[in-house]
Amino acid sequence: MLKINRGQLHASVSKVYESLLPLSFNLTGLVAGVFVATFSGVIATVPWGFLIYPGILSIRGALGGLFAGRLSTALHLGTVKPQLRDNTVHLSILVKSIVALTLLSGVFIGLTGSVFSGLYTGFSAVESLKIIAVTIATMAVSNVVISPITFGLSIVSFNRGYDPDVVLYPIVSTVADIMITITYIAMVWLSLSQTGLIMITAVATGFTAWSALVIRENMAEDEFSQTIREFLITLVIVSVIVGITGTTLERISERIQGAREIYAIYPALIDTIGDVGSIIGCTLTTKLALGTVPSHPRRLSDLKGELGEVVSAWGASVILFGMYALIASLIYAPAGLAALTLRLLALNLISVPIIILVVFVITYATYSRGWNPDNFLIPIESSLADTVTTLALLLVLLLG
Known part of the structure; x- marks a missing residue:
């Protein structure tokens, strides 16, 4: 049986503040x-x-999670240097992998x-062709912004003594959500006109051609091809998961009938649960x-050493x-504060334990097979977090 002494408990509680720093970025x-509400x-x-x-x-979060x-x-192993110039071949291959996977994910x-x-x-x-074009264009535009931010933040945090394992993804995922949301709304608006559709098609076609060239030139690299192969397994799983998430959100949008406070907190909710994982x-x-x-x-x-991270x-x-x-x-909705607070606490109590279990299962299941857990963990965990949180939100709305 797992025993917790007073010193361990005190250390775990103090770690809450360490986790709260990067997670508080989710407020943005x-x-x-x-x-979304507007x-x-x-x-x-x-x-x-x-x-x-x-x-x-979810897919953008999965790619950001893989990269982060x-x-x-x-950075911990020393295979990437914490500097902007004269970096390693490992970093170059990783960046090219993200470009290729952005296209494949969009498709x-x-x-x-x-x-x-x-x-x-x-x-x-x-409509199917329009969906594919909008998705690829949204992913392409956001990737140009998010990937450099991810790399820059990893260098800054590492050089200043912060642990990028704790700091990096929570901040980057929030920036990605904002960027993706703005870009997606713009793409949907553009898709309503003929001129806009031409612009979207041009962006999607150009990015597809560039990514295809990157894939052709680097597929012979073992690390590049391994990353692509392993992430494709993840991508198939994630694509099904996010389909369920989208259908659930469609039902939520029908259920809440213009309750803008739910729209306003939705990205932050799924982001926070994913960041915990x-x-x-x-x-x-x-x-x-x-x-x-x-x-x-x-x-x-055997895993009691991880209790501090879980609690915090x-x-x-x-x-x-x-x-x-x-x-x-x-x-x-000032009058609805108490009801909304109770709903969100119930949602948290449903979602977090599931995601914690998922994290440990995926990590050890992939590691025991000789795969790189980083190619699977955050992409699957973040997508499952989105789905679990969305389903839990629908449940508490139906019960409330």
Whole structure:
């Protein structure tokens, strides 16, 4: 049986503050939510607007998680230098892998979104092509901004003595949510006109050609091809998961009937739950790479060293959920503060334990097979976090 002494408990509680720092950046994720709440009418002008929005958020988060996780581990191992110039071949291959995977992810989520849209609203070849073009263009534009920010932040945090396993992904994922949301709304708006569609098609076609060239020139590299192969397994899983998330959000949008406070906090909610998993998971994969945690735990007590990360990340998320309820209620529905707070706490208690379990299962399942956990963990965990949080949100709305 796992025993916790007073010293361990004190250390775990103090770690809440360490986790709260990067997780508090999710408060800026309310910016993405405010954009969704403000421009929900634009998104709703196309039948697939809310259906594929969570999918794009999840896939972009999965790619950001892959990049952040690999960078964090590589900085600890010394295979990437904490500097902008004269870096390693490992970094070059990783960046090219992200470019290729951005295209493949855009195609996958576009196809999956088309299938779910067809099942939900009826099949249309024109709408399917439009979905794929919008998805690829959104992913392409956001990648140009998010990847440099991710790398720059990893260098700054590492050089200043912060642990990138804890700091990097929570901040980057929030920036990505804001960037993706703004870009997606713009792409949906552009898709409503012929001129806009031409612009979207040009961006999607240009990025496809460039990415195809990157794939052709680097597929012979073992590390590049391994990253692509392993992430494709993840991508298939994630594409199905995000389809479920999109269908659920469509039901939520029907249920809340213009309750803008829910739209406003939605990106921050899924981001925070995903970040809890990333903090625990990134720390675990780095420790596995360094050999400072059991590689084949037989008992729960073998993992007691990870209790501090679990308690701190979970505790910080509870604090943030209370803040989300307060801010959203003050802006949109002051009289509903108590009800919204109870709903979000219930959502947290449902979602976080599931994601913690997922993190440990994925990490050890992939590691035991000789795969790189960083290629699987955050992409699958973040997408599952989006789905679990969205389903939990629907549940608490139905019960409330």
